[in-house]
Every structure is written in C-alpha cells, then in structure tokens.
Amino acid sequence: MQNLDMNARIARRASRLGAVLLVVSGAASSLACDSSSSEESEDSETSEGSGESEDGDGSSSSSGTTGGEEDTTGEDSTSTESSTDATGDDTDTDTEAGTDGGAPAVELLSAYYGLDALPATATALCGVPVGGEDGMPVVFSAQVDDATLDPEDFIVETQDGEELVPLCATLNPANEALELHTVLLAGPFGTAQAQPVAVEVVGVLDSVDARPLQGLRIEDITPLEDGPSLVFAQRFEPDTPGLAGECPEGTLQVVQLTWQGGVTGPGGAALGEAQRLGVSVGLEGGGSAIPIALADDDPDNYVLACLDVDEAAVFVSVAPGLFHDPGDDENPETMVGVE
Known part of the structure; x- marks a missing residue:
C-alpha cells in the first residue's frame, strides 16, 4: 500500500512537473516571439x-x-x-x-530766298546758264570745302512737296580767304506765291577742317519779300592774313559781318556814311563804338567793320533800312554776338 501510494505521489509530481515545463516552454516561446517581433x-x-x-x-x-x-x-x-x-x-x-x-558740330544757319530772277551775269558765277532762275544763299557756321561741293549735295523742298536738285551750288562770289561760309544755290525753287520750304544737305559735303555737313537741314527760310539780317560776326586782328589793305590806318580790330545775302546801299549803291553810322559795336566793358570805316564793299554778303578801339567787340547791332539785298529789300533792325 505504501509502495502504491508512493508511486501515485511520484506520478502526480511528474504530471505537475510536466505541466510546469509546458508552461515554462510556452512562456519561453512567447518571449522568443516577442523578442523576434521587437x-x-x-x-x-x-x-x-x-x-x-x-x-x-x-x-x-x-x-x-x-x-x-x-x-x-x-x-x-x-x-x-x-x-x-x-x-x-x-x-x-x-x-x-x-x-x-x-570742334563743335557745324550748323546750317540761314537760307535766304533772295531773288526769283537772277541776272544773266550770275552765269559767270556758276559756270552754267542760270539767268532768270531763283537765287538762294545758304550760310554755314564753318567754312565749306570747295573740293567737296556739288549741286547734288543739296535738295530744295518746294511748297508742294517736290524735292529739287539745284542747277548750281557755288562759293562765288563770297570766296575770299576769311569768307567761304556761304553757298549760292540757283534753280527753279518756287515763286512769290509758292516759295521753297526747306533746304537739306544730302551729299558728302565737308567743311575745310573735314567736319561733315551731310544731314544738315533748315526749314526756316527767309521769304522773298523780306530783307537781309545779320547771321553772325567774327573778330580779327588787323594783320590777319586776308585783311591786308582792307581797313584804314589806325584800325585796332576788325569785325567781319556775315549777312544772309549780298548787301549794298539802296538801289545797288556803294556803302556810305549812312550805313557806317548805322552800325554800332558793343564792347566788353559795356560801352560801344561806331566803325571808322566799312570795308570789303563788294556785292557779296560780307562787310568789314574797322574799329579804332582795342577793347574786345562782343556784339553788333544795325539800324533798319540801310542795307539792301539784290532785290532792293532793306534790312530790318538786326543784332548778333561776336565770336
């Protein structure tokens, strides 16, 4: 009996131990899975x-x-x-x-529709027949190189929009050494009722110091019925080349007056006392002087005012009605600065 009881107890313990082992094994497996999952x-x-x-x-x-x-x-x-x-x-x-x-750029300063019928003698200036044609001097701020001058350098625009090439373009008669700023154009430019409206330089034209004039244009043309005005004035020493013998003894400075067109006394008369006394030269110190003589009296647009004072001239004014153009139109009151 005791052996049977002992065996039974051993069997129960073994059974319990197996259960424990199963539990432990299951826990270990669970832990392993958790670890793997982690x-x-x-x-x-x-x-x-x-x-x-x-x-x-x-x-x-x-x-x-x-x-x-x-x-x-x-x-x-x-x-x-x-x-x-x-x-x-x-x-x-x-x-x-x-x-x-x-050197500054050259300017086209003036275009003067001075005559609607040039005299036959103008042919000698141009070298081609221009008697009866219109005459229009144009004035530049620099001297023009004659070697580059040609009529085709210019066009004159008429009132109806037509563009005309002049028959003649010449520096005559204003061709002395200190002149050369003025080109005389001749051709059928218009009438008193339909006057030209513009002049333009379209060709290769240069100044004497090689500045280009091409492209210059002026639309402010002095009409046929108006008289000439001063364009500019320049001051020179009396012994400047080109002035020899022009002014009387005692001259201390010379002012060259450039007009829009050729000037004389009334009716083509020579310049006289009326013209001399009508010219007043303003001086640097604020005073003024009357020329002791007017020289270079030829039928172009340059006149020399000879002064017996050495104080620099700064402007020139001219009374009206004294200087006449070839059409006998008289000048208005006019004034310019002296360069």
Whole structure:
C-alpha cells in the first residue's frame, strides 16, 4: 500500500512537473516571439530611419542642385553686368571719339530766298546758264570745302512737296580767304506765291577742317519779300592774313559781318556814311563804338567793320533800312554776338 501510494505521489509530481515545463516552454516561446517581433520592429524603425536619412540626403542633394542653379543664375547675372559694363565702355569710347578734335558740330544757319530772277551775269558765277532762275544763299557756321561741293549735295523742298536738285551750288562770289561760309544755290525753287520750304544737305559735303555737313537741314527760310539780317560776326586782328589793305590806318580790330545775302546801299549803291553810322559795336566793358570805316564793299554778303578801339567787340547791332539785298529789300533792325 505504501509502495502504491508512493508511486501515485511520484506520478502526480511528474504530471505537475510536466505541466510546469509546458508552461515554462510556452512562456519561453512567447518571449522568443516577442523578442523576434521587437527586433523586426527595431529593424523596421532602423530601416525607416535610414530611409528618412536617405530622404534627407536626397533633399540635401536637391537643395544643393537648387543652390547650383542659383549660382548659375548668379553667374549669368555677373555675365550680364559684365556685358552692361562693356556697353558702358563702348558708349564712353564713342562719346570720346565724337569729341576728338574739340570742334563743335557745324550748323546750317540761314537760307535766304533772295531773288526769283537772277541776272544773266550770275552765269559767270556758276559756270552754267542760270539767268532768270531763283537765287538762294545758304550760310554755314564753318567754312565749306570747295573740293567737296556739288549741286547734288543739296535738295530744295518746294511748297508742294517736290524735292529739287539745284542747277548750281557755288562759293562765288563770297570766296575770299576769311569768307567761304556761304553757298549760292540757283534753280527753279518756287515763286512769290509758292516759295521753297526747306533746304537739306544730302551729299558728302565737308567743311575745310573735314567736319561733315551731310544731314544738315533748315526749314526756316527767309521769304522773298523780306530783307537781309545779320547771321553772325567774327573778330580779327588787323594783320590777319586776308585783311591786308582792307581797313584804314589806325584800325585796332576788325569785325567781319556775315549777312544772309549780298548787301549794298539802296538801289545797288556803294556803302556810305549812312550805313557806317548805322552800325554800332558793343564792347566788353559795356560801352560801344561806331566803325571808322566799312570795308570789303563788294556785292557779296560780307562787310568789314574797322574799329579804332582795342577793347574786345562782343556784339553788333544795325539800324533798319540801310542795307539792301539784290532785290532792293532793306534790312530790318538786326543784332548778333561776336565770336
């Protein structure tokens, strides 16, 4: 009995131990699964972290690319600035080139529709028949190079819009050394009822110092019925080449008057006392002087005022009604500065 009881107790203990072992084994298995799941979760998190890091690297790389694009844009901007600087340099160079020599641009100062019927003697000035044609002197601010002068250098625009080439363009009769600013144009330019409206230099015409006159244009043409006005005046020493013997002894300075067209006394008479006394020369100190003589009395548009004072002349004024053009139209009151 005791052996049976002992065996029964052993069997029960074994059964209990087996149950415990089963429980322990199950717990261990559960722990192993949990551990594996945890490791997988950690691996997953690590992988995700690594992915985020890669994304971050990718983002950084993309940002770097953007920065590179910005740098490229910056380089383009620098290139543009360089181009602008180069343009600026070119502009400065052009400006400097335009001012080489220091001479100002030449101006077309006057166009004077002085005669609607030139005398037959004008043919001698032009070298081609121009008797009965219109005569129109044009005055430039610089002397004209005769070697570049040709009628085709000019067009005269008529009132109805027609553009005419003159039959003649000459520096005669104002062809002395200190003259040469005035070109006489001759041709069928209009009538008293339909007068010319513009003159333009269209050919290769130069001044004596090689400044271009091409492109100069004037639309303010003095009409046929008006008399001549002064265009400009220049001051010279009495011993200037070209003035020898022109003025009387005692002359200390000479002022050359340039009119719009040829001038004489009334009816073609020589210049006299009335004309001399009608010229007043303003002086640098504020006073004025009357010329002691008027010289170079030939039928062109230049007159010399001979002065016996050495204080510099600064302007000239002329009373009206004293100087007449070839059509016998008299001058208005007129005044110009002295260069």
